[in-house]
Amino acid sequence: MIIHGIINGNYSGRHRGHRVPKAQSRKKLLKRFCFALRLSSYSYITQGRKIMDILQGLNPQQRDAVTHINGPILVLAGAGSGKTRVIIYRIAHLLSQGISPKHILAVTFTNKAAAEMKKRIEQFNETMDINGLWINTFHSASLRILRAHYPKKNFTIYDESDKSTVVKAVLKETNYDVKPNSVGSFISQCKNKMQTPSNHKPINFWEERMLNCYKLYQEQLEKHNGLDFDDIIMKTIHLFQESPQVLSHYQTRFNYLMVDEYQDTNYSQYLLIRMLAEKHHNICVVGDDDQSIYGFRGADISNILNFEKDYPSIKTVRLEQNYRSTKPILDTANRVIEFNRNRKGKQLWTEKTVGAKVEFRLLRNEHDEANFVVRTISEAMSRENRKLIDFVVLYRVNAQSRVLEDAFRMANIPYTIVGGMSFYSRKEIKDILSYLKIIVNPLDAVALKRIVNVPSRKIGASLVEKLEKYATINNLHLFEAMEKAELIDTLSDTQVKAVERFIKLIKKFMAIKDTMSISKLLNMLLLDSGYLESLKQEKTEEDKDRIENIKELVNVAVEFESKEQGIGLEDFLGSISLVANIDLWDDSSCVTLMTLHNVKGLEFPYVFLTGMEEGLFPHINSLNSDNIEEERRLCYVGMTRAKEKLLMTAASSRKLYGYGTGMPSCFILEAGIR
C-alpha cells in the first residue's frame, strides 16, 4: 500500500501514531534530521567577493543596518520587509570586514532557521572561514555553553513528557488535585522569569501550592541531574552570575550579537542577551511587535518595545518596503492588525500593486472545507501551473489537521504535516534514547524507570517500588540501590539476579561508551539489551515499523558522526532533544499543512487560512482571557506569509470539542472582505 501523505515522519494521532513513513520517505526524514542536527560550527572556505556585492540586494535602510557595525541597533519592521535578510547580510558583511567568525553569535528562533542562515552565508562565496561562527537558537547556544562549563556535565535533558512524568509523581506525593499541565506551565513561567522556588513569594493559596510543586519538582530534577528546556536558559544565566570569568569569556568572545524574531523572546532570554552585550553593546536585534505570538510561553513584547531603554545610544531602523506579498494581501493584513491598540504602528508598501484578490469561503462543515481546499489546489495546479510546494494550509489547532489530512489522502495529493507525533517522540525511539541517557547519566531516574523492564526482565512495578523504598531510606539514588540489590532483604534471589543482570548490562556500556562510535554502541545496545529481539518476536506490522524506526535512529547516529568529528554521546542526545517539529520539515513535492505558530518566518505563494471561525480563531480561551490581540497578531502572521494568493475558509458547523460556533471570525469582518 502506498500512502501518499505521511512523508515527513509526522504522524497524526489518527492511527494511534502507528503509521510510519515508507522507505523512500524515511530517507528524506533521515536527511532532514541530520540537517537539523548540524548545529555547531564547522569550517568552510569560499571564493572572494567584494563588499559592494554584499550590499547589493539591499535597500538603503537595510544597508544602513548592515553597515552599522558598532553599537546597539534595533530593526523594527513589518512582515516581509527583509529583517532576516538584514541579519544574514550583516554577518556576511562583518566577516568581509575581517571580523573573526569566532566573535559572532546570531540567535534564531528555530534550528531550521539557523541552518538556513548558515547556508545562505556560505553562499556569499567569500574567501572566508566561518569556523567558530555561532548561529543557534537560544536553547542550543545555551546548551553548548552548559556542556562546556556546567559542574555536572553529564546532565540529561528532560523533554515535555519527562517533565510531565515528574510533575505527576509530585502531584501524587502531595495529593494535590490539579492538572499536571497547569503545574508544568506554572513552573515554566517561573523559570522564564528567573524565579526559583526560594525567590518567588506566593500571593495566594493556589500559588503556594503551585510553588510547593515547583520546589519538589526541582528537587527531583536536581537529584536526577536533569535539565528541562527552561532550565537550559535559566542555568546558563545562573552559571554566568556565579562564574564571572565564564561570563567574561563569552562577553569577550561574542563581540557581535544578533537576534532574529526578537519580539518572541522571554525575560530569561532577554537577560541572557543583556549580560552578553553588557561590555560592548554591539547588539543588533530585529523583530516585529505585530508578530509576537508566543506570549503563552512567556514571550514579552516589551522586550522589543523597550529595547532602547537599555541602550540609550541605540540606532533604530525602520524597513517599510514589503518584498513578499501583493498589495491586496498586504492591505488585508494591515487592515486587521490596525485593530490592535498595543502596538507601534508602521508603514508598509509593496511594488506588487496588482494581484489576486483575497478571498473568503464559508463552507457547510469541516469536511466540505477540507474538500474545498483540496479541490482548489488541484485546480490551481492544472490551471495556473502551480506546484505542490507552492501551497501551505494553515490552521489554529493541530486537531484540525485530521480532516484535512483525510481529504488529501482521498484525493491522492502528497502532503506533509508539521507537528503532531514526531519521530523522536515515538515510543521505541524514546526507549532507546532512555538507554543512552542512563549510560550517560545513571541518576536519570525517569529514563531508568522507563526502560528498566523494557523488554521485560522481571523487574516489574512492585520490584521497582521496593528498590525505591530502599533508596529513599538509605538516601541513595535508584541506580545505586539497584547496584546494592543483594543487600536488600525484601528481595528474593531471582529478583536480585534480575536487577544485577540489568546493572551489569548498563555498566558494560558505561565503560565502553567513549571507546567506540555512537552508531556502533547503539547497535551493540540493541542486541545486548534484547530490545531488537523482543520486537522481532512479535510479528505485527507495528513492530516491523518500530524496527525500521530504530534502524533509522542508527542511521541518524551514523550521519551525525560523519558531520561532527569526535562527538560525544552527550552531544548527540542533547542535539536530538532540541530538534523541533519544524526543523524536520521538508516540502519537496508536497503540500504543507501546519499550525499558524509553526509558519512564522516562512513564505508561500499560495496560503490557505482555514477554520476562520469565532471561538476557534480567535480561540475561545483568548476571548475569555482578554488576549485577542495576540490572536490578531497570529492572524497577521498567517496572512503575511502569502506571496500571491490568500484564501480563507470557515465551516458553519464543526465537530471539534467545543469550538463549533459556526460564526465567521471577527478577523474576516476586520479584513473587510465581502
Add this chain to the structure above:
DNA sequence: TTATGATGGCTTTTT
C-alpha cells in the same frame, strides 16, 4: 503482566 473500560482533558509549544 497484560487487556480492558472508565476517566478526564482538550490552544498554540519551545525546545
Add this chain to the structure above:
DNA sequence: GCCATCATAA
C-alpha cells in the same frame, strides 16, 4: 467528539 492515560480486573 476523540484520544491518551490510568486504574482495575482477569
